Amino acid sequence: xxxxxxxxxxxxxxxxxxxxxxxxxxxxxxxxxxxxxxxxxxxxxxxxxxxxxxxxxxxxxxxxxxxxxxxxxxxxxxxxxxxxxxxxxxxxxxxxxxxxxxxxxxxxxxxxxxxxxxxxxxxxxxxxxxxxxxxxxxxxxxxxxxxxxxxxxxxxxxxxxxxxxxxxxxxxxxxxxxxxxxxxxxxxxxxxxxxxxxxxxxxxxxxxxxxxxxxxxxxxxxxxxxxxxxxxxxxxxxxxxxxxxxxxxxxxxxxxxxxxxxxxxxxxxxxxxxxxxxxxxxxxxxxxxxxxxxxxxxxxxxxxxxxxxxxxxxxxxxxxxxxxxxxxxxxxxxxxxxxxxxxxxxxxxxxxxxxxxxxxxxxxxxxxxxxxxxxxxxxxxxxxxxxxxxxxxxxxxxxxxxxxxxxxxxxxxxxxxxxxxxxxxxxxxxxxxxxxxxxxxxxxxxxxxxxxxxxxxxxx
Amino acid sequence: xxxxxxxxxxxxxxxxxxxxxxxxxxxxxxxxxxxxxxxxxxxxxxxxxxxxxxxxxxxxxxxxxxxxxxxxxxxxxxxxxxxxxxxxxxxxxxxxxxxxxxxxxxxxxxxxxxxxxxxxxxxxxxxxxxxxxxxxxxxxxxxxxxxxxxxxxxxxxxxxxxxxxxxxxxxxxxxxxxxxxxxxxxxxxxxxxxxxxxxxxxxxxxxxxxxxxxxxxxxxxxxxxxxxxxxxxxxxxxxxxxxxxxxxxxxxxxxxxxxxxxxxxxxxxxxxxxxxxxxxxxxxxxxxxxxxxxxxxxxxxxxxxxxxxxxxxxxxxxxxxxxxxxxxxxxxxxxxxxxxxxxxxxxxxxxxxxxxxxxxxxxxxxxxxxxxxxxxxxxxxxxxxxxxxxxxxxxxxxxxxxxxxxxxxxxxxxxxxxxxxxxxxxxxxxxxxxxxxxxxxxxxxxxxxxxxxxxxxxxx
Numbered sequence: 001x002x003x004x005x006x007x008x009x010x011x012x013x014x015x016x017x018x019x020x021x022x023x024x025x026x027x028x029x030x031x032x033x034x035x036x037x038x039x040x041x042x043x044x045x046x047x048x049x050x051x052x053x054x055x056x057x058x059x060x061x062x063x064x065x066x067x068x069x070x071x072x073x074x075x076x077x078x079x080x081x082x083x084x085x086x087x088x089x090x091x092x093x094x095x096x097x098x099x100x101x102x103x104x105x106x107x108x109x110x111x112x113x114x115x116x117x118x119x120x121x122x123x124x125x126x127x128x129x130x131x132x133x134x135x136x137x138x139x140x141x142x143x144x145x146x147x148x149x150x151x152x153x154x155x156x157x158x159x160x161x162x163x164x165x166x167x168x169x170x171x172x173x174x175x176x177x178x179x180x181x182x183x184x185x186x187x188x189x190x191x192x193x194x195x196x197x198x199x200x201x202x203x204x205x206x207x208x209x210x211x212x213x214x215x216x217x218x219x220x221x222x223x224x225x226x227x228x229x230x231x232x233x234x235x236x237x238x239x240x241x242x243x244x245x246x247x248x249x250x251x252x253x254x255x256x257x258x259x260x261x262x263x264x265x266x267x268x269x270x271x272x273x274x275x276x277x278x279x280x281x282x283x284x285x286x287x288x289x290x291x292x293x294x295x296x297x298x299x300x301x302x303x304x305x306x307x308x309x310x311x312x313x314x315x316x317x318x319x320x321x322x323x324x325x326x327x328x329x330x331x332x333x334x335x336x337x338x339x340x341x342x343x344x345x346x347x348x349x350x351x352x353x354x355x356x357x358x359x360x361x362x363x364x365x366x367x368x369x370x371x372x373x374x375x376x377x378x379x380x381x382x383x384x385x386x387x388x389x390x391x392x393x394x395x396x397x398x399x400x401x402x403x404x405x406x407x408x409x410x411x412x413x414x415x416x417x418x419x420x421x422x423x424x425x426x427x428x429x430x431x432x433x434x435x436x437x438x439x440x441x442x443x444x445x446x447x448x449x450x451x452x453x454x455x456x457x458x459x460x
Numbered sequence: 461x462x463x464x465x466x467x468x469x470x471x472x473x474x475x476x477x478x479x480x481x482x483x484x485x486x487x488x489x490x491x492x493x494x495x496x497x498x499x500x501x502x503x504x505x506x507x508x509x510x511x512x513x514x515x516x517x518x519x520x521x522x523x524x525x526x527x528x529x530x531x532x533x534x535x536x537x538x539x540x541x542x543x544x545x546x547x548x549x550x551x552x553x554x555x556x557x558x559x560x561x562x563x564x565x566x567x568x569x570x571x572x573x574x575x576x577x578x579x580x581x582x583x584x585x586x587x588x589x590x591x592x593x594x595x596x597x598x599x600x601x602x603x604x605x606x607x608x609x610x611x612x613x614x615x616x617x618x619x620x621x622x623x624x625x626x627x628x629x630x631x632x633x634x635x636x637x638x639x640x641x642x643x644x645x646x647x648x649x650x651x652x653x654x655x656x657x658x659x660x661x662x663x664x665x666x667x668x669x670x671x672x673x674x675x676x677x678x679x680x681x682x683x684x685x686x687x688x689x690x691x692x693x694x695x696x697x698x699x700x701x702x703x704x705x706x707x708x709x710x711x712x713x714x715x716x717x718x719x720x721x722x723x724x725x726x727x728x729x730x731x732x733x734x735x736x737x738x739x740x741x742x743x744x745x746x747x748x749x750x751x752x753x754x755x756x757x758x759x760x761x762x763x764x765x766x767x768x769x770x771x772x773x774x775x776x777x778x779x780x781x782x783x784x785x786x787x788x789x790x791x792x793x794x795x796x797x798x799x800x801x802x803x804x805x806x807x808x809x810x811x812x813x814x815x816x817x818x819x820x821x822x823x824x825x826x827x828x829x830x831x832x833x834x835x836x837x838x839x840x841x842x843x844x845x846x847x848x849x850x851x852x853x854x855x856x857x858x859x860x861x862x863x864x865x866x867x868x869x870x871x872x873x874x875x876x877x878x879x880x881x882x883x884x885x886x887x888x889x890x891x892x893x894x895x896x897x898x899x900x901x902x903x904x905x906x907x908x909x910x911x912x913x914x915x916x917x918x919x920x
Contacts, residue, residue, distance in 0.1 A: 021821050044679075046698040054822045080817070167627075170662050180659045181641055181702065198658040203630050219504070237727070238506040240720045242641065242702065259719050260700045266723065267697070270730040271811060277737065278807025279800055285812045289825045289829055293836045296804050300837060300842075303800045307793040308848060314789045321781070321788045326790035328781045329774045332904070333767040334793070340739055340763045344756050347738025351731060352745045357540070361481050362514045369749055376753045377760060384761075388768060444792070 021051050028059040033066030043068065049078035053286060057086065064090040076106035078092050081114045082286040088123070089116060100135070104178075105152045106261055109138045113148065136448020137254070146232050147225035149265070150246040150255030153177035156186045157196065157210055157276035164206030170367035181242040181258070185214060190252045192222050192245040222247045223257060229265045234356065236262045255458050273354060276432035277347070279303075310335070310444035317452035320460060326393045327455050330402055333385060335447030338409035341377060342439045345370045345417025353421060367418045374414025378407035397459050409443060416442040481511050487606045488519040493526030501530065509538035513746060518545065524550040529653050533559035537567035541574045542746040548575060548583070556584020560595070564638075565612045566721055569598045573608065588913045597714075607685035607726070610706040610715030613637035617656065617670055624666030641702040641718070646672060652682055652705040682707045683717060689725045694816065696722045732816060736892035737807070764836075769890050770795070770904035777912035780920060786853045787915050790862055793845060795907030798869035801837060802899045805830045805877025810891050813881060827878045834874025838867035857919050865911035869903060876902040 020039060027036040027306060040048050040063065052060060052075065064071075064087055076084060076099060088096050088111075100108040100123065108127075112120055112135065124132060136153045139148025157166055166183070170176065183201065185194040194214040203212050219239055223232055223246050235244065236259060246255040275282055284292040298444040314321075314331070321327050349366065352358040358366060382403030390399025420438045421431035480499060487496040500508050500523065512520060512535065524531075524547055536544060536559060548556050548571075560568040560583065568587075572580055572595065584592060594612045601607025615636060619627055626643070630636065643661065646652040653675040654816055664673050683706050695704065696719060706715040735742055739759040744752045755902055774781075774791070781787050809826065810819040816824060842863030850859025880898045881891035 018819050018821065023817065025821060036495065044698065050816060053654075053817060054819055054824065056822075092624050149881060167662055171665060173663075178659075178660075179657055197639055199636075199638075202627055202658060202662060203633075203636065205631060237723060238504065242719065257742070259702065259723070263697060263719070263723060263726065266726050266730070270726070270733070273730070274734060274737065274811055275807060277734065277826060279804050280807065283808055283811055285808050285817055285826070289836065291654075292829070293833050293840075296801070296833065297837055297840065299804070300797060300800055300841065303797060304845060305840060307796040310792055310796070312790050314792070318785050318789065322785045325778050325782045325788075328785075328791075329778065331788075332770055332774070332792060332908075333764070335792070336767040336770070336904075337760060337763060341756070344739050344759070347735060347740065348743055348745050351734055351743055356510060357513060357745055359481065359514055360476050361478065361485060362516075365516065366745070369752070372749050373753050373756065376749065377757055380753075380757065381760065385764060433544050444796075448792075454554055 012362050014056075021054055024051060024063070025055055025059055028055070028062045031062075033062050036063055037067045037070065040067065041284055044105075045072045045074035046078050048072065048075045049080075052087070053080050058317050060086060061090060069095070073102045074107065076100075076111050077103060080286050082284070085116075086115060088119065093119065093122035094126045096123045097129075097439050101128050101131040102181070105131075105134045105138055105255075106149055108135055109148050113139065113143065134247045141225050144229045145225060146223045146227040146229065146246050146257060147255075148259045149229055149232065150225070150257050151177060154253070154256040155180055155244070156190075156253070157183045159185050159194070159209070159211040159214070161210045162206060163201060163204045163208045163210070163213070165203065165208060167206070176234065176449055177256075179258075180256075183210075184253060184256070185210060192247065192253045194220055195243075195245070222251070222253075224249075225254065230256060230269055233262050233265045233269065269354075273350070273432050276430070277350065277436060279436065299437075302434075303440075306437060306441045306444065309441060310448055313445050313448045314452065316449075317456055320452060321457040323453065323460060324396070326389075326398060327452060330389055330398070331448055331451050333389075334402060334405045334409050334451045335444045337381060337385075337406060338413040338443030338447045339440050341374060341410050342413030342417040342443050343436070345374070346435055346439055349418050349421045350435060353425050353431055358422075363422060367415070367422075370414040370418045371411060372414075374408065374410040374412075377394045378410030380404040381410065401454045401458055402451065404454055405447065408450040409447040412446040413439075413443050481514055484511060484523075485515055485519055488515070488522045491522075493522050496523055497527045497530065500527065505532045505534035506538050508532065508535045509540075512547070513543050520546060521550060528555070533562045534567065536560075536571050537563060540743075540746050544571065544574060545920055546577075548579065553579065553582035554586045556583045556864060560587075561588050561591040564592045565591075565598055565715075568595055569608050569775060573599065573603065579759045590895075596741050601685050604689045605685060606683045606687040606689065606706050606717060607715075609689055609692065609721045610685070610717050614705070614713070614716040615640055615643045616713070617643045619645050619654070619669070619671040619674070621670045621826055623661060623664045623670070623673070626661065626670060627666070637716075639718075640716075643662040643670075643715060644705050644716070645670060646713055647854040650709065652713045654680055655703075655705070681723070682711070684709075685714065690729055692717060693722050693725045693729065706836050729814075733810070733892050736890065737810070737896060738801075739896065759897075762894075763900075766897060766901045766904065769901060770908055773905050773908045774912065776909075777916055780912060780916040781910070784858075784915065784919060786849075786855070786858060787912060790849055790853075790858070791908055791911050793849075794862060794865045794869050794911045795904045797841060797845070797866060798873040798903030798907045799900050801834060801870050802877040802903050803896070804871030805834070805874050806881055806899055809878050809881045810895060813885050813891055818882075823882060827875070827882075830874040830878045831871060832874075834872075835867065838870030841870065860916055861914045862911065864914055865907065868910040869907040872897075872906040874905050 024039050040051065043051065079087060100111060112123060115123060124135065126278050127135060182195040182197055184192045185196065187193050196210055196214055200213045221235055221239065221244060223244050225246050225248055242259045244257050245253045246257055247283045248254050271283060280296060284295055385406055386399035386403030389402045390396045416439050423433045424431040424435060484496045484499050500511065503511065515523065539547060562569060572583060575583060587595060598608050642655040642657055644652045645656065656670060656674055660673045681695055681699065681704060683704050685706050685708055703716050703718045705713045706717055707716050731743060733883065741755060744755055781881050845866055846859040846863030850856045851864045876899050881895045884891040884895060
């Protein structure tokens with residue numbers, strides 16, 4: 001990668017050259033699958049995965065069938081889950097099992113845990129016995145836990161060893177992991193008690209004892225295998241770790257988590273938060289129309305109930321609307337402003353909770369602040385919207401009613417936007433999931449009720 | 461960290477013990493600032509930063525004043541930007557400058573780039589000359605660029621060296637970075653040409669030449685200092701890097717980016733995406749009421765224009781509403797469903813663009829899919845909502861109109877939810893910023909127009 005011309009940015013970002021991707025697609029469409037395979041074989045696994053994802057299903061099938069056995073198994077672990085299911089189907093369990101045996105445990109687990117349970121078993125049976133044992137151990141831990149993220153291979157040392165002995169051991173040992181950044185000091189029960197950074201090891205004289213170059217105790221942390229992956233990511237971030245030992249129920253070291261796994265977890269959690277705030281369980285970019293429709297239906301159905309509830313509130317004031325039809329024209333303004341202001345508060349609070357920036361210590365202060373911000377913006381928009389309405393309908397009473405309803409709803413939005421996610425957090429439910437629908441229920445109901453109710457009282 | 465009881469989860473997550481945080485706040489309130497300082501000194505820098513953020517401003521002031529000079533400078537780089545401004549104010553430029561000199565360049569740059577320009581200069585003047593030169597070089601690169609993320613210290617080797625010579629050099633060299641994971645092979649012009657992983661170095665015999673243990677060329681990448689940090693994060697993810705060399709305009713190595721910087725970038729970008737989708741430029745959790753109000757006002761003002769536009773559409777049909785007041789009751793349903801369905805499409809597309817999963821190759825396929833999903837869900841909700849409306853008002857014509865408007869608006873939502881972010885991406889504008897407001901404009905206008913227009917045509 002040298003200093004890129006502007007168009008190369010797109011390339012780097014996509015991880016593959018769009019022209020190359022188009023050439024592969026065209027070769028496949030023309031039946032020249034062998035050309036397509038040859039091009040794909042020049043790519044890194046991540047780039048190949050991105051390319052395979054952007055192909056149409058029939059192109060994907062032609063590619064996988066022509067390539068059988070020659071594609072890098074790592075591509076499998078890099079694929080989006082929906083596309084991966086398709087590719088595993090095309091490969092069949094036997095071929096998939098052999099491919100998995102070539103991957104690190106953590107990557108193989110990532111592939112296998114996403115498969116349907118019956119496919120999972122067939123694939124596992126096809127994995128050679130040695131690798132299978134590691135896989136089955138990892139799979140025995142809960143989904144999204146440290147046990148599933150870890151690699152089984154790690155380098156253990158004793159405190160009494162010297163640097164020289166350690167380097168001699170590393171030079172002759174077989175079966176070491178491909179890459180490692182820390183050595184782990186284990187006690188007699190194989191419990192990890194400390195780490196030695198490789199950069200510390202190579203800078204020390206041969207006669208120095210490992211005990212003298214271990215990291216400060218305060219920085220040391222072990223990760224129980226059941227720990228949720230989000231907690232693991234927090235730990236890595238808090239201590240700027242590059243690797244951490246994973247321990248079983250009695251504290252024995254069984255594997256290691258490295259920072260590249262953590263980067264993936266952070267990306268996953270980011271995706272989850274964004275999707276949940278957008279009203280979905282997970283991204284469905286590469287999912288079929290039927291499954292996408294089904295998954296999104298549930299959320300829309302909940303939203304329909306909310307909308308009907310809002311309509312019921314409006315229905316209470318049918319007679320007022322019949323008398324002053326301008327009410328119908330203006331009523332969405334107040335509800336819409338409340339929804340948007342509430343979403344702002346909600347987004348800040350959901351994010352603050354996820355990042356551990358909100359605790360019992362400052363929750364009340366944040367609630368007070370959000371309510372105050374709602375009042376001030378409410379007052380400002382009361383004046384603006386009230387003036388607009390007054391001029392529009394030449395009716396300053398109507399303008400006053402809209403302004404008063406605006407303040408009410410923006411204060412309600414600040415309160416609800418803070419209290420709803422705090423409440424879910426307190427109940428140990430992810431606040432990102434359903435906060436939005438509860439919030440818009442509040443801002444719609446309060447918005448319509450305040451505006452139409454005040455209008456009925458003041459203007460009629 | 462041993463296997464934690466359930467309540468310890470919260471502790472680990474927040475990065476600090478809530479009881480400890482409360483004790484610190486109480487000590488400060490009671491004037492026992494020395495006790496508070498003593499407790500804070502036991503924490504890691506990240507934990508201390510989280511605690512300082514959760515304190516009330518007057519408590520923060522008491523703590524910083526009592527602690528002067530004793531707090532770990534790293535806390536500064538871990539603080540939220542708004543709280544950091546406050547603390548830097550309390551410390552004054554001279555003290556801040558001395559603290560920055562103790563940090564790695566990348567951390568010091570993070571602190572200094574967030575300060576107001578005049579404060580920035582005062583602080584820089586207080587940094588000792590040697591460290592200042594490095595800081596000024598980093599600051600000469602654009603904000604959010606690789607040049608600002610990099611550390612200046614790195615370990616360079618030549619291909620002709622042996623492993624033994626390299627280790628001997630590392631054992632005697634001064635001024636090495638605290639932690640490093642790769643050695644960089646430079647050519648005669650100091651251009652990086654390859655890397656050697658430390659784990660590879662320690663496993664090789666002393667007589668082996670560096671040239672024999674370098675990483676495969678295909679995996680090697682250099683980062684020009686002007687590269688945007690998001691591109692850097694993509695590169696690290698695509699190649700599972702732990703460090704990468706940063707080069708100047710002529711390709712000479714000037715620093716190194718490590719994976720912990722990248723983890724921070726990913727967190728930042730995640731925050732940015734979430735905030736922008738929620739209608740804010742950045743998080744304002746720790747910002748004052750006045751500044752928060754001002755920052756959020758702009759977005760709400762744009763939303764007001766949208767809402768007034770929607771009202772204008774309703775205004776076109778005043779006469780119809782006067783005749784059939786049920787139209788006013790039902791009209792928010794169609795607009796609200798469109799807004800939510802559109803947000804689903806939009807979220808998936810914005811995320812897919814950010815992750816490089818959408819290109820010219822599959823954009824049309826995704827548009828077709830989103831439109832189809834909109835049609836199918838539109839048809840389903842047409843039946844449901846139409847039935848509800850028909851039963852409610854005992855008017856099947858009204859139910860039919862609502863259903864027809866629902867299909868129309870959900871198809872429009874799928875189209876707009878895909879085309880709006882694709883359009884922004886094509887214009888090189890971040891699609892997360894303003895897609896939502898454009899989308900709701902479309903779904904409100906189409907929703908009200910389709911429902912009220914059809915009603916006027918069919919029912920009157």
